[in-house]
Amino acid sequence: MTPIDGSKVTAALIAVANVIEANKDYLCALDSDVGDGDHGVSMTIGMRTARKALQALQHPTPETAFRTVAEAFADEVGAASGALYEGAFEAAARASAGKATLDTAADWAAIYEAMAHEMQVVGKAELGDKTLLDAWLPAAQALREAADAGASLSEGLSRATAAALAGVENTKHLIPKRGRASRLGERARGYQDAGATSAWLIIKTIEESLS
Amino acid sequence: MKKLINDPFDFVEEMLEGFCAAHDDLIKRVGRRAIARVDAPIPGKVGVVVGGGSGHLPLYTAFVGKGGADAAPAGNIFASPPAKPILEATRAANGGAGVVYFYGNYAGDVLNFDRAAAMAEAEGIRVATVLGTDDVASAPPGEAHHRRGIAGAFLVVKALCAKAETMADFDAVVATARKANANTRTMGVALTACTVPANGKPTFSIGDDEMEVGLGVHGEPGVRRAKLAPVDAIVDELVETILADLDFTGSDVAVLVNGLGATPYEELYVMYRRVKQILDARRITIRRKYVGEYATSLEMAGASVSLMRLDAELHDLLAMPMHTPMIRQF
Numbered sequence: 001m002t003p004i005d006g007s008k009v010t011a012a013l014i015a016v017a018n019v020i021e022a023n024k025d026y027l028c029a030l031d032s033d034v035g036d037g038d039h040g041v042s043m044t045i046g047m048r049t050a051r052k053a054l055q056a057l058q059h060p061t062p063e064t065a066f067r068t069v070a071e072a073f074a075d076e077v078g079a080a081s082g083a084l085y086e087g088a089f090e091a092a093a094r095a096s097a098g099k100a101t102l103d104t105a106a107d108w109a110a111i112y113e114a115m116a117h118e119m120q121v122v123g124k125a126e127l128g129d130k131t132l133l134d135a136w137l138p139a140a141q142a143l144r145e146a147a148d149a150g151a152s153l154s155e156g157l158s159r160a161t162a163a164a165l166a167g168v169e170n171t172k173h174l175i176p177k178r179g180r181a182s183r184l185g186e187r188a189r190g191y192q193d194a195g196a197t198s199a200w201l202i203i204k205t206i207e208e209s210l211s
Numbered sequence: 212m213k214k215l216i217n218d219p220f221d222f223v224e225e226m227l228e229g230f231c232a233a234h235d236d237l238i239k240r241v242g243r244r245a246i247a248r249v250d251a252p253i254p255g256k257v258g259v260v261v262g263g264g265s266g267h268l269p270l271y272t273a274f275v276g277k278g279g280a281d282a283a284p285a286g287n288i289f290a291s292p293p294a295k296p297i298l299e300a301t302r303a304a305n306g307g308a309g310v311v312y313f314y315g316n317y318a319g320d321v322l323n324f325d326r327a328a329a330m331a332e333a334e335g336i337r338v339a340t341v342l343g344t345d346d347v348a349s350a351p352p353g354e355a356h357h358r359r360g361i362a363g364a365f366l367v368v369k370a371l372c373a374k375a376e377t378m379a380d381f382d383a384v385v386a387t388a389r390k391a392n393a394n395t396r397t398m399g400v401a402l403t404a405c406t407v408p409a410n411g412k413p414t415f416s417i418g419d420d421e422m423e424v425g426l427g428v429h430g431e432p433g434v435r436r437a438k439l440a441p442v443d444a445i446v447d448e449l450v451e452t453i454l455a456d457l458d459f460t461g462s463d464v465a466v467l468v469n470g471l472g473a474t475p476y477e478e479l480y481v482m483y484r485r486v487k488q489i490l491d492a493r494r495i496t497i498r499r500k501y502v503g504e505y506a507t508s509l510e511m512a513g514a515s516v517s518l519m520r521l522d523a524e525l526h527d528l529l530a531m532p533m534h535t536p537m538i539r540q541f
Contacts, residue, residue: 036429079290
């Protein structure tokens, strides 16, 4: 595998932006069932802004690439998802500070753990609250376990994607505890969480871009 | 989608540009996504910052002005503003006596306003937060702190801003705002959905003969889907739900009949007529009345009824003058 330097990380994040924008209507439709139908819009606004800034980066490091996305969410998005992803990508930037490349499963486990932890702190949510954490937390855990077991990066990222997808599926059985959907209680059971779905799309696209 | 727009992703930016230009005698732009009254900050006055997602005009940016709020950040459509414009609004509102935040109780708004408050306090600006929780449909009475804020916000903001205008001190302004919110209840009904421009599709689907009772102002599902009924029956349900939630017996009240954007004023007056009949029969005295569009949801059809239980202070604060871009009271 060729080294995953700042340019590769930048390309992966641009791929994420493309996938999120391509899935805008799907994410809005999921959010319309129980929320206010704008999750795809908020994520697309953030990632469109991020893509523009990422494409303009000169000699990016992994740290500056992640921070560029954090700044896009900080400036343009708002909403819960804006604050959560600003924090998450800033945490990813800190976790990759000083590293020229991110070549191992352990490198990415540290990044995903930092992102999931930051979103937990900012959002004050837990696993099972029917939020994006239901994809991010299992993905980070699966990647950490793979890294500890000596798995390759592509194997680790693949397990993270699978864990995220299982987490998304599981949200259909949950009652929301946070966000606008939380006021619906039982009426929201049966619906797949939009935030967990966009999280899975991010995790899956990073895997496909790096593997 | 059939709207007078350009690129949907430019909609909020272009709306703000026009809004600020049209009302430059009353407000000024502060940074990219916030506005302030022209004379802000006012030295020694407690600043008031209100805000939230765009798509609800006059709420919140048109609540800024004389007798109104000092500044307001504007988010994307139905989405909380980020912390940065909230902080810019806070600085613009700070006349040295502290700043009070008022906004609807939504997860995204709480996240971003709390972050802005922490940043403002790091700069030495004292901040207190009062959350709008008037929507009785959104949580049972015992869980009032989980309720969301909807059109009753206008009544609370009116009282809060008038109190600040009297040059009352920080604690007194906060106490009045909390009292105003605690005495305000709203219940609404929606007849049609609305379309967020960058989404392009209606936020929910509803039959031609249906209504959603207790619907949220962003198209969040309400408490009950039902066949459309005559308006008197609808108003009866809205008002009875409010009266069952808070004891208005023998009280003086302010009434707000609020249109959601596509419902004509004529229908709102039919509703107000019924509200008055119910309150008269119960010997609840209407002292202040507002009928019109104060908190809309783009082009959604529907309306809400808000009641605020008044004491002498709240009555006098609501009666004070207000001159903002879309609201003028003498």
